[in-house]
Amino acid sequence: MRLVVVSAGLSVPSSTRLLGDRLAAATAAQTPADVQVVEVRDLAVEIAHNFTNGFPGRALADAFDAVTAADGLIVVTPVFSASYSGLFKSFFDTLSVSDPEALAGKPVLIAATGGTARHSLVLDHALRPLFSYLKAVVVPTGVYAASEDWGAEGLDGRVERAAGELAALTAGLSAARPRPTRDSFEEVTPFEERLAALRPTG
Numbered sequence: 001m002r003l004v005v006v007s008a009g010l011s012v013p014s015s016t017r018l019l020g021d022r023l024a025a026a027t028a029a030q031t032p033a034d035v036q037v038v039e040v041r042d043l044a045v046e047i048a049h050n051f052t053n054g055f056p057g058r059a060l061a062d063a064f065d066a067v068t069a070a071d072g073l074i075v076v077t078p079v080f081s082a083s084y085s086g087l088f089k090s091f092f093d094t095l096s097v098s099d100p101e102a103l104a105g106k107p108v109l110i111a112a113t114g115g116t117a118r119h120s121l122v123l124d125h126a127l128r129p130l131f132s133y134l135k136a137v138v139v140p141t142g143v144y145a146a147s148e149d150w151g152a153e154g155l156d157g158r159v160e161r162a163a164g165e166l167a168a169l170t171a172g173l174s175a176a177r178p179r180p181t182r183d184s185f186e187e188v189t190p191f192e193e194r195l196a197a198l199r200p201t202g
Contacts, residue, residue, distance in 0.1 A: 001170055003033040004070040008040040008077040008088035015113045019145050020076040023111060026163035027074070031171060036070075038063045040091045047087070050094045064095055064102070072107045072170040073136070075127070079114035083126045096134060104135040107169040109162050111143040120144040139165040 005024050009016030017039070024035045040047075046057035056064060067073065077088040095102050110127040112119075123142035131138050141162040149155040 001031055001033040001167075002069060002071045003027060003035045003074065003170075004066050004072075005035065005037045005074045005076070006040060006067065006088075006091065007037060008085050008091070009113075010041055010078065010085075010087075015145065015147075015150070016076050016078050019111055019113055019143065020074055022159055023074045023076070023109060023143065023163055023166075026159050027072070027109075027167050030164055030167040033072075036066050038066060040087050043091065044087055047090050047094055051090070054097075056094065056098060060094070063091075064098055067095060068099060068102045070106065072109070072166050073103075074109045074111065074166070075131070076111040076113065077127070079112055079119045079122050082119055083122060084112070084130070089130070092130070092134065101135070103131065106136050107139065107166055108136040109139050109141075109143070109166045111145070111162075113145045115147050117144075117146040117148070120146070137169060139169055141165055 003024060005020040007014065007017045007020045009020075017037070020037065024033070024037075027033060028035060043060050043063060046060040050056050050060060075088075077084040080086065092103075108131050110123055110131060112122050112127065114120075114122070123144055127142065128138055139162060141158060143155075143158045143162050145155055
């Protein structure tokens with residue numbers, strides 16, 4: 001399983017990155033996963049350039065490739081003005097311009113961090129609609145961590161539940177994905193034969 005964490009934390013160290021790491025570790029504990037982290041903070045300049053010239057820089061293009069090739073995503077943003085951060089949204093805006101189908105059918109676990117529990121609705125009124133619009137498959141449990149949640153039992157339970165849903169959804173979609181058979185291109189009907197079958201008889 002290729003699991004990519006998209007973290008939009010701005011500070012170092014970052015509680016947003018910490019939450020992303022905990023979610024990734026919990027998911028990898030339930031299904032073998034190769035985890036890669038995309039720090040959106042490091043891509044801010046290239047994202048701005050992409051808006052103005054239409055071309056992603058090398059680091060941004062690599063991030064797009066990682067997200068597109070991932071079997072599952074964990075996306076984490078800090079809360080600004082009761083919504084996702086502008087940098088977080090800008091990353092997915094430029095990704096969708098580059099490839100409108102990049103997230104189509106992809107399992108996504110949404111998460112956010114903030115200073116108060118009053119902003120927990122950001123998961124359902126901002127993040128879930130955004131990724132539904134991008135055609136992703138969002139797991140039922142989103143994870144919000146306020147300042148007082150760190151070290152509390154409730155956060156661990158939500159992390160484990162969301163990670164389990166992502167692992168199960170990813171495994172289910174991977175199993176359902178059609179796999180090419182060895183001889184799928186060996187039996188080809190000649191074009192002339194197809195045309196002959198269309199000719200009127202008699």
